[in-house]
Amino acid sequence: MGNKQTEEVITDYFSELLSDNTDSKSTDTIDSNIDGTEKPKTTAGLEKSSPEISISQHKIAQNKQDALPLPESEIKVETTIAPKPSLAKEVHHERAPRPYDSVTNTKENVTDSHQKNSDIISDETKTKLVEPKPLGAPKTKDVKIDNDKLPAIAYEQHKQRLEKMLMQVSPAEANPQTKITAPEVIVPVKPESETKSQPTSKPLTEDQQVEQIQTDYQPLPTLSSEWLENGRPNWAQDKFDILLIEVNGLQLAVPLVALGQIQKMDENLTPLFGQSDWFMGLQKSPAGNIKTVNTAKFVMPERYKNEHDYKFVVSINGLNWGLAVDRIHQPIAIDPDSIRWRVNRSSRPWMAGMVKDHMCVLLDIPSMGELLQQQDKNH
Amino acid sequence: MASNTAQKSTSDDPVLQWVTFRLAGETYGVNVMQVQEVLRYTEIAPVPGAPNYVLGIINLRGNVVTVIDTRNRFGLASGEITDNTRVVIIETDGHVIGILVDSVAEVVYLRQSEIETAPNVGNDESAKFIQGVCHKNDELLILIELNKLLTDTEWAELDEV
Numbered sequence: 001m002g003n004k005q006t007e008e009v010i011t012d013y014f015s016e017l018l019s020d021n022t023d024s025k026s027t028d029t030i031d032s033n034i035d036g037t038e039k040p041k042t043t044a045g046l047e048k049s050s051p052e053i054s055i056s057q058h059k060i061a062q063n064k065q066d067a068l069p070l071p072e073s074e075i076k077v078e079t080t081i082a083p084k085p086s087l088a089k090e091v092h093h094e095r096a097p098r099p100y101d102s103v104t105n106t107k108e109n110v111t112d113s114h115q116k117n118s119d120i121i122s123d124e125t126k127t128k129l130v131e132p133k134p135l136g137a138p139k140t141k142d143v144k145i146d147n148d149k150l151p152a153i154a155y156e157q158h159k160q161r162l163e164k165m166l167m168q169v170s171p172a173e174a175n176p177q178t179k180i181t182a183p184e185v186i187v188p189v190k191p192e193s194e195t196k197s198q199p200t201s202k203p204l205t206e207d208q209q210v211e212q213i214q215t216d217y218q219p220l221p222t223l224s225s226e227w228l229e230n231g232r233p234n235w236a237q238d239k240f241d242i243l244l245i246e247v248n249g250l251q252l253a254v255p256l257v258a259l260g261q262i263q264k265m266d267e268n269l270t271p272l273f274g275q276s277d278w279f280m281g282l283q284k285s286p287a288g289n290i291k292t293v294n295t296a297k298f299v300m301p302e303r304y305k306n307e308h309d310y311k312f313v314v315s316i317n318g319l320n321w322g323l324a325v326d327r328i329h330q331p332i333a334i335d336p337d338s339i340r341w342r343v344n345r346s347s348r349p350w351m352a353g354m355v356k357d358h359m360c361v362l363l364d365i366p367s368m369g370e371l372l373q374q375q376d377k378n379h
Numbered sequence: 380m381a382s383n384t385a386q387k388s389t390s391d392d393p394v395l396q397w398v399t400f401r402l403a404g405e406t407y408g409v410n411v412m413q414v415q416e417v418l419r420y421t422e423i424a425p426v427p428g429a430p431n432y433v434l435g436i437i438n439l440r441g442n443v444v445t446v447i448d449t450r451n452r453f454g455l456a457s458g459e460i461t462d463n464t465r466v467v468i469i470e471t472d473g474h475v476i477g478i479l480v481d482s483v484a485e486v487v488y489l490r491q492s493e494i495e496t497a498p499n500v501g502n503d504e505s506a507k508f509i510q511g512v513c514h515k516n517d518e519l520l521i522l523i524e525l526n527k528l529l530t531d532t533e534w535a536e537l538d539e540v
Contacts, residue, residue: 274508
C-alpha cells in the first residue's frame with residue numbers, strides 16, 4: 001500500500017471509531033470526555049478504548065488528576081481504537097505506534113497522520129500531554145480507574161510511588177517501639193482537716209466556684225514590720241528580691257516577699273462613698289474584695305495632680321489591701337547594703353529607704369499594711 | 380411566698396430581702412421591711428431654711444412626706460432627673476421619709492453570711508451609712524443601714540420642716 005492509501009485507511013478507521021464512541025454533546029470538542037465530562041484534549045477518545053491502552057493515555061484521558069507522572073519513555077500507544085481526528089495529533093510523536101487490525105501502523109505513519117492534524121491542537125494541549133498530572137489529587141465523579149486493565153509495569157510504578165509516599169508520611173509508625181509516656185503528675189495530698197466534702201455528682205456553679213476559691217484561699221502569714229537593731233527591717237536581713245513599679249510617673253520599689261497577688265485593674269471597681277480620697281474602691285478577686293489604694297495619692301498627695309487609669313493591683317501579702325500601679329517590671333535581687341535605710345521613720349513610716357542603684361524609694365510594705373489596717377475603722 | 384422563702388433559712392444564716400436601687404452608677408440595697416412604697420418622681424415643693432440634704436416635701440395621699448437628696452447625703456455629685464427617677468418611701472424608727480434615687484432595680488435575697496464588712500477609712504460621716512457589701516449577679520451591692528441615715532438631731536430637724 002502506498003502512503004496515501006495508508007493514511008486514508010487510518011483516517012477512516014479512526015473516524016469510524018470515534019463515531020461510535022463520541023457523545024452527541026461534545027463529539028466535536030476536544031475538551032470533553034466521551035461521557036460528557038471535561039478532560040484534556042489529548043486523549044479524549046481513548047477512555048473507552050480497549051484494555052490495551054497504555055496507562056498514560058488512559059489516565060490522561062479519563063482524569064486529569066489521576067494521571068501518573070510516567071516518564072515519557074514509558075508512554076506507549078497500543079490501542080486498536082483510533083482516536084478522533086482532532087485528537088489524533090494528541091498522540092504525540094513520542095508514542096510508540098499503535099497496532100491496527102488491517103493496517104500496518106508504523107511510527108512514521110502515525111506521525112504523519114498526526115502531523116496532518118497538528119494545526120487543530122494548540123501548543124497548550126501538547127504541553128498538557130507532556131506534563132504529567134500530580135499523583136494523589138481527588139478523582140472526578142464519573143471516572144473510574146480499573147486497575148485490572150492497567151499494564152503491569154505502570155501498575156508497579158504506581159504502587160512503588162504510593163509506598164514511597166506512605167513511608168514519608170508516617171515516620172512514627174516506622175518505629176513502633178517508641179512509646180510516649182505521660183509525665184508523672186504529683187498531686188499534693190491535703191490533710192483531711194483542710195479538705196471539704198463536696199458533692200461530686202453536680203458541677204459547681206460559678207458562684208459556688210468563687211465561694212470555694214475564697215474559702216480555700218489561705219494567705220501566707222503577714223510579714224512582720226519590725227525593724228531590728230541593725231537599722232534594717234526584719235524582711236531585709238539577707239539578700240532579697242524587689243519589684244520595680246511605676247506609679248503616676250514615679251518609680252518605686254517594693255519587696256517581693258511582702259506582696260500577694262497581681263491582677264489587672266477591674267473596670268468594675270466599686271467605689272464607696274465617705275472614704276478617703278486615696279481609697280479607690282473594692283476590687284473583686286478570688287481571695288475576696290481587695291481594698292484598692294490610689295498609691296500615688298497615698299504616698300505623694302502633694303504631687304498628685306491628674307486622675308489617670310491604673311492598670312494593675314498588687315495586693316499586700318496576708319491582707320485584703322492592694323496598691324494600684326501603672327507598670328510592673330521584672331524582679332531584681334538586691335543586697336541590703338545597696339539600700340540607704342532610713343533612720344528616723346516617725347513621718348512616712350511606709351518609706352523604708354532608697355535603692356541606690358535605681359535611685360528610687362523602697363516601700364516598707366508590711367508597715368504600709370499595718371497603717372492601712374489602723375485607718376480602717378471597721379477593721 | 381416571699382415570706383416563706385425567708386422562713387426557709389436557718390436561724391444561723393437568715394436570708395434577707397433587699398430592695399436595690401441605682402445611684403450615681405452604683406447599686407445600693409435597703410432592707411425590704413423598711414420600704415413602704417416606690418413612687419414616680421413628682422414635683423417636690425422646696426422648703427426654705429431646710430437642711431441642704433432636704434429636697435422638699437410631697438403630698439402622699441394627704442400626708443406630707445419629706446424627701447431627702449440621697450446623693451447629697453452620701454456625698455455624691457448631683458444628678459439629673461430622668462424618667463427612671465423614683466422616690467422610695469421608707470420607714471425607720473417611726474419616721475417616714477422619701478429618698479430620691481436614679482432608678483429602682485429589683486428585690487434580691489441575700490444570706491447574712493454573704494454580706495461582708497465594708498471599709499471605713501475616711502473622716503466623712505457618710506461612711507457610717509454603709510452596713511456592708513455583697514457580690515450579687517457580678518456586681519457589688521452596697522447595703523445601706525437606714526437607721527443610721529439620720530441622727531436623732533437631724534430627725535428632730537425634719538419634724539420641724
